[in-house]
Amino acid sequence: MSSTKKTSYRALSGAEAAAEAMRQINPEVVAVYPITPQTPIIETFARFVANGKVDTSLINAESEHSAMSAVVGASAAGVRAMTATSSQGLAYMAEVCYIASGLRLPIVMAVVNRALSAPLNIHGDQSDAMMLRDSGWIQLFSENAQEVYDNTLIALRLAENKKVLAPAMVMQDGFTTSHAVQNVLTLSDEKVKKFIGEYKPLYPLLDIRHPVTYGALDLFDYYFEHKRQQVEAMENALKVLKLIDREFFSVSGREYSFVEEYRLKDADIAIALMGATAGTAKTVVDKLRNKRIKAGLLKIRLFRPFPAEIIKRALSRVKKLAILDKAIAPGARAAIANEIRAIFAGEKNAPKIQDYIYGLGGRDIGPDDIGKVYKDLAKAKRIGELKKVRYIGLRARSSH
Amino acid sequence: MKLKSWRDIPIGGVIIAAGNAKQFKTGAWRTKKPITDKSKCTNCMRCVIFCPDAAITVKSESDLTDKEKAVFKAKTPVMLDRADYDICKGCGICAEECPVKAIEMVKE
């Protein structure tokens, strides 16, 4: 690039960051179907294919169901296979997502989180990811374009680890991250190549000297055992990710853990959430800290497997906690609230917890909104006041 | 068959030992058994082709015993040997398709 350049940062959107990681991974097969806001990932990647920057066979499938099916086929055949989607696309893939995880295929998929229809909405929330939270896929959430890039490379290593062999979704917030140009540091192609290593499939279908059968009928005599194995894979993922994160740090200088504890150590009041809003919340925490208010933030990066022990430890000193879900579960508690509350069930010194729903359909959430959450927490005295779910930025009355 | 624990089986329900269909005996499903009248059989092998379970094995001429040679006078190099009763489900397609009605379905 230019000679006057003062940094090694690159201007990349979240979508471009995902595509750049895919270019460096150079998977044998990518099968996709376009959907907003995922489309710029595959537009960027298709350009890499057209310009000969990758060796990938790019399959333009006729639907997401077919795209995931093609990726499952390719992965079973014994190669690296990737895809990307959003919202309705993920919903349409759902059936095959369970096949990918059930067959233990280490597929990595970029998911640009978007609201689910109806009503029709193209903007970001995390209901699509939450729909598939129990599908046996690893789920990593990213705060910004940098984390999208890093998580994609890390997810590949994690998924392909012999003790894991589970597919992985790398999440980014629709538009907020996918379409925002930010500072991103990338690794050299050589470094990435070395980090991800050569892929050695466990049971490649095309190895005709060792013929195998995928997708055989598996009834009450063995299905249960195979599902138990998936639980084991997820438990192993917790151990393996720790090592991969450490290795990634030595390669990149960027440190990751299952959750990010932001000024949480001595925090009295805290927020727990996932995705881009974590960044916005950090700025609010800093402001409150300047006013000597002991506020903190728990950013969940790894949602599946759910790192319950780590989260329990991180939050054990917090007095009052707000759990912010960017997905709704009508008639029940939302996903993150459910998980964290379960950790503290029956615990004497558990933080008092208030559930919030925010950002549905891309509703903007700014520092003021988050400031109000901390204010609510600081004010609330009795447990009773903390029970009912609250909605950030929802109109209770029509404006005039 | 002894059932294995979740720790002792390949992941993903993948079958890694080729040819293990042999271990799965579908013969128990059968209520009627195909019996071939070898004096009528012309070795046309329609039953071999139509059998949905590949339960009818074929022998080459060189493998025939003298006794079998005496029964089957046809010039074809292969012959209908017998239904493999571990696999045959007794569907009766062979009997239906036999052009000389050499196969009869007999109650087990």
Added chain:
Amino acid sequence: MNNMFEIRIHSRGGQGAKTIGQILAEAAIEDGKFTEAFAEYGPERSGAPMQVFVRVSDKPILVHSNVKNPDIVILADSSLLGLVDVLGGLKSNGAIIINTAKNPDEIKSLIKAKKAQKIYSLDATKIAVETLGKDFSGIALMGALNKITGIVSKAALEEELEEIFSRKKGKEVAERNILAFRKGYESIVL
């Protein structure tokens, strides 16, 4: 957040405001700064009012919500006056840059700005038509922005223009874009 500079661009879909955001972001990074540029999309359609947000800072940018209190508002299409709240949330000492053929006094009567808020205007469309042969007014507006704030360096912006347009449309187009940028720059009197 004191050292963060925030820009909001009001434009119409298809007028290239997103491209301006991209160029500003790339130039800011070229300058060794941190940046975030993004557009607020409705259902994408040409001609519809849209907003582009740009943040530039010396420190990593953590906040990812829409820009509510910009330091500078750029109104890329003056026909949006009255349709969108262009001054909404503008800092009390902020500035607005308007693309218009009207004279500054006329503009001042149309825009109810606070006392300390500065209003700058230029005929970016005219500059664009003269230099580029089409209404791609954003480049001249970027020149004006640069004159007013210098938050991103002139050198980095010109280099970015050169690079992007040379790559996409060839050297001659790049030169004309740089000319449009400079004309925009010169048309602002501080």
